[in-house]
Amino acid sequence: MLRLQGVRKRFGHLEVLKGIDLEVEKGEVVCILGPSGSGKSTLLRCINLLEPPEEGRILLEGRDICKGPESGTGEESWELNYVRQRVGLVFQQFNLFPHRTALENVTMAPERVLDRPKAEARAKGTELLTRVGLADKLDEYPERLSGGQQQRVAIARALAMDPHVMLFDEVTSALDPELVKEVLDAIRELSREGMTMVVVTHELGFARDVGDRVVFMDDGVIVEEGPPAQVLDEPREERTRKFLGLMLER
Amino acid sequence: MNEIIEQYFDVSQMSKNFDEVLNGFLITLELALLATVLALIWGLILALLRQLPGKPLLPVRFLTIGYIDVFRGVPLLILILLISGSLAFLPLPKELTIPHWLGKPDNFWYGIMALVLVYGAYYAEVYRAGIEAVPGGQMEAARSLGMSHSQAMRHVVVPQAVRKVIAPMLNEFTALLKDTTLVSVIALNEVALVGRDIQSKSFNSSALTLGAIFFLIIVLPLARIVDRLIARERARTSRGGTPEVLHH
Numbered sequence: 291m292l293r294l295q296g297v298r299k300r301f302g303h304l305e306v307l308k309g310i311d312l313e314v315e316k317g318e319v320v321c322i323l324g325p326s327g328s329g330k331s332t333l334l335r336c337i338n339l340l341e342p343p344e345e346g347r348i349l350l351e352g353r354d355i356c357k358g359p360e361s362g363t364g365e366e367s368w369e370l371n372y373v374r375q376r377v378g379l380v381f382q383q384f385n386l387f388p389h390r391t392a393l394e395n396v397t398m399a400p401e402r403v404l405d406r407p408k409a410e411a412r413a414k415g416t417e418l419l420t421r422v423g424l425a426d427k428l429d430e431y432p433e434r435l436s437g438g439q440q441q442r443v444a445i446a447r448a449l450a451m452d453p454h455v456m457l458f459d460e461v462t463s464a465l466d467p468e469l470v471k472e473v474l475d476a477i478r479e480l481s482r483e484g485m486t487m488v489v490v491t492h493e494l495g496f497a498r499d500v501g502d503r504v505v506f507m508d509d510g511v512i513v514e515e516g517p518p519a520q521v522l523d524e525p526r527e528e529r530t531r532k533f534l535g536l537m538l539e540r
Numbered sequence: 541m542n543e544i545i546e547q548y549f550d551v552s553q554m555s556k557n558f559d560e561v562l563n564g565f566l567i568t569l570e571l572a573l574l575a576t577v578l579a580l581i582w583g584l585i586l587a588l589l590r591q592l593p594g595k596p597l598l599p600v601r602f603l604t605i606g607y608i609d610v611f612r613g614v615p616l617l618i619l620i621l622l623i624s625g626s627l628a629f630l631p632l633p634k635e636l637t638i639p640h641w642l643g644k645p646d647n648f649w650y651g652i653m654a655l656v657l658v659y660g661a662y663y664a665e666v667y668r669a670g671i672e673a674v675p676g677g678q679m680e681a682a683r684s685l686g687m688s689h690s691q692a693m694r695h696v697v698v699p700q701a702v703r704k705v706i707a708p709m710l711n712e713f714t715a716l717l718k719d720t721t722l723v724s725v726i727a728l729n730e731v732a733l734v735g736r737d738i739q740s741k742s743f744n745s746s747a748l749t750l751g752a753i754f755f756l757i758i759v760l761p762l763a764r765i766v767d768r769l770i771a772r773e774r775a776r777t778s779r780g781g782t783p784e785v786l787h788h
Binding site: 374379385386388402403404448451 | 677678680687691699703
């Protein structure tokens, strides 16, 4: 489904990703853990081509989406449309469009990008918002919604493009603790439906429950990966043990 | 003291010339409103050109920035004289170089051209401040949903930017309205020229004062409206909307 080979990304002199190899099967939920600054978010942004990698290959359903910077100039050389209509990304800061209602946030891209008729987009948007428990908030503007509700709108917005893979970038980190569960439940529901997902998170319990595999990243490399029980309970690497120890002290 | 009142606030002078000064001011308003609408469009085009992404478009950005810098630096009065004095001699169609569109005289259009060229550059900077005040996550969210740069600009960034720049745009309108009086140097019968003619015939400035009062009638309420818009925007952002506040 998704395969990364030797992906590297540099910001100026700072090498943020130092050669990442990762494979995600169809229907699999991969949770990425790691300290801040370890490159987790950058990795997701590479897969979405918001930050195209400098080296390495990313194969999405068998197709190489990075033709490489030497193949041309500007973003035209990347398979942007192919990727963005197959990969959904949900951000830590929600990034809802504040001048549009919840439903318009969800229908905008299907109408503009996929040319869906307005009625069809609205029906689908209503269904998605209902699925994340927001049937009564269709016409609210984002500023009138709680953080948890906003994040669920953002999830519905990404789903409206019928993505094959969903990426979640610390989607509960900006939320008050009591709002975390409602967002995690929405993601849990998606995993039950068989959605392929890569979830960057600090929620160890969620990674254990929902993750098929846990990947621990530090300093731009994957330190170890494996089934949640193995990585979380019997980590092989010292760095992983240290990080998990710090997480449990919280 | 009496001399001051007599020279500047002679009510009989004002009432005698009221209609003439008012007509001049209406021409000023017409000039200012049309120039503002055109400059708003031209400024938005410049601002969008300046924001185009990618390396291949570097020359476009470079030229746009050059234009904006030059026309913000050129005195409006000199530009008016440059256009009105020589445009007619350029090897271009006469409809362009000696325009009489909408039944207006050519010096009206020379004034419009100069105002739009200069204020388009000012407005471009105001738009830019507004566009840059929209959090980067908005563009990223739109792009991650598959929208192109121009779709994201049109449906996500610009609508938010425009809301942020209404107050500074109104300030710019005040400046433009006042600068419109410079067009009097090319014999357009607007308020400053009308007032000056009366002044030189009557040796009294009250007609010009009346013209100034007309400006204040428009400008003073605008200043209050701008204050209220800024207060409203501030209230909106403190409620957890977009965090950036525009400084112009």
